[in-house]
Amino acid sequence: MQVVQSSLSNKITGHIISSMHSPIExxxxxxxxxxxxxxxxxxxxxxxxxxxxxxxxxxxxxxxxxxxxxxxxxxxxxxxxxxxxxxxxxxxxxxxxxxxxxxxxxxxxxxxxxxxxxxxxxxxxxWPMVEMAEVDDEPFSDHLEQKQILSVIDKLPQNQQEVIKGFYFMEMSQEQLAQHLDLPVGTVKSRLRLALIKLRGLLGVNND
Amino acid sequence: MINHHPKIELLIQYVNGELPASISAGIKIHADLCPKCNNQIIELTKHAAETSFAQEDTLVGIGSEVLSLKGDEPEYNFDAQSMINNITDMPAETELKVDDTPVSITLRGVEYELPNVMKHMSLGKPAQIGKLSRSRILLDEGHIHSSLLRIEAGGSIPEHTHNGYEITLLLEGSFKDDMGEYVAGDFIVLDGKHQHQPMSELGCLCYTVVSDSLHFTQGINKLLNPIGSFIY
Structure with a gap:
């Protein structure tokens, strides 16, 4: 599962840069x-x-x-x-x-x-104004990746956002998510699947 | 190792400034001890800033007064020029007031240093029942009550459940319940679905935010209503 997850998020980031909206000056x-x-x-x-x-x-x-x-x-x-x-x-x-x-x-x-x-x-x-710098003690988490994905995920319907965020950012299992959202596991699975299809569409990832 | 973190929905509300001071402070205490959540908060803040200030023309027509950047000067429902004049008459704040003196509390002869976020919060007089000591944090948030709660070594809270929610942020020491053992920095959220009986072998100090009184669930403990209101 872990492997599938990370290869998928690599795919997402690989294509995400082109779809970002214009940055502020x-x-x-x-x-x-x-x-x-x-x-x-x-x-x-x-x-x-x-x-x-x-x-x-x-x-x-x-x-x-x-x-x-x-x-x-x-x-x-x-x-x-x-x-x-x-x-x-x-x-x-x-x-x-x-x-x-x-x-x-x-x-x-x-x-x-x-x-x-x-x-x-x-x-x-x-929220002290003096301490806003990021602590870099986590070599494995890619903040740029996370930020860019977030802006695309916001375009998903609310119920799909919940499962995607829980699954990829909080690293919850489908069972944990089901329990946490008070839904059958099957519903979580199908929402996750729909959300991924939609994300691929939003990110322009082709079937590969 | 910290095992219990605030949910992402809570972090988003925190970043947006939408949570009560008590819960916001709890998240701040956790984030100071948890680099993972701290970094997530930084990312979410960047994201919120970008969304809020995105250079888009969607502003046109949203507010009735703000007609946005149609010409060179946007329109306001106040005199922008005189506001600018007033502001630019003010001197710069050259010295940065960072007060690093730690705040502390003494409960039953034990002195605890408190998190920085509590620096400007006033505390009520400590009260005691058995092995529990409590000092209210006077935040005036209506039905949401915040406290510092100390469980003395060997002490426990009778099995209870919650009508509302109970957030516990373990500041020092450790305690356990039927769901496991907790360490400093753990952000524990319980609601009506949970029942627990926390006990601390070596003693601990917690920051608690409770939205409603506690329900004691075992026969004899129903007599413990005073403890329920004590903890709430």
Missing amino acids: NTDICLWLNAVATSRDKSAFTQLFHFFAPKILNISKSKLSNKTLANEVVQETMSNVWKKAHLFDESKGAPTTWIYTIMRNVTFDILRKLQSNKEDNLSDDI
């Missing part, structure tokens, strides 16, 4: 962030603002369903970008990930204030 974003960090460059910040603020606004509106709070998330996130730009370290990860982390943390603290009436701002203890 990380180089531009890095340049702007650096300009803010080193020379407090207002026009670079304006560029960052117009790139991220509309996206942040949309995301927070759907999360908070409140315009005032959504604006607050934009204001807080972009303030942190301005104040902390010098802490961004390109070697530790993509600038979008850095800004996403800030946005997620800000949103979390606002929601917690709303729900528990607590202003303890725990987000920075839960």
